[in-house]
Amino acid sequence: MTTDGDPGSRRLQLYCRIDVTVSDPAALTGHAVAELCAADIDWAQEEDDLPSASAELRADLTRALASVADVTRIVDVIPGVEFRGGVCWAETGPPPASVRASTAG
Secondary structure (H helix, E strand, O other): OEOOOOOOOEEEOOOOOOOOOOOOHHHHHHHHHHHHHOOOOOOHHHOOOOHHHHHHHOOHHHHHHHHHOOOHOOOOOOOOOOOOOOOOOOOOOOOOHHHHHOOOO
């Protein structure tokens, strides 16, 4: 393990995969579009515009979920742990065999 300068701290890796059920797709995509609308985006600098980006989120539940999932909040309530970086993604279907095998109890 490595430290970040403080002899009492240790840098660790935390890998996460979360399985969810979307019980209300319209609520999820509506939330994703609302987050997109509230984001400070200079649409003149983007390849698309707000209406087309919103339509993409409404048409793709996986993209909508990935756009609002906040990996930074996973460790918020754990004392003595600071979020340093991470990745959150969404996929359709069951997890790959390699992940299922590693989590089988």
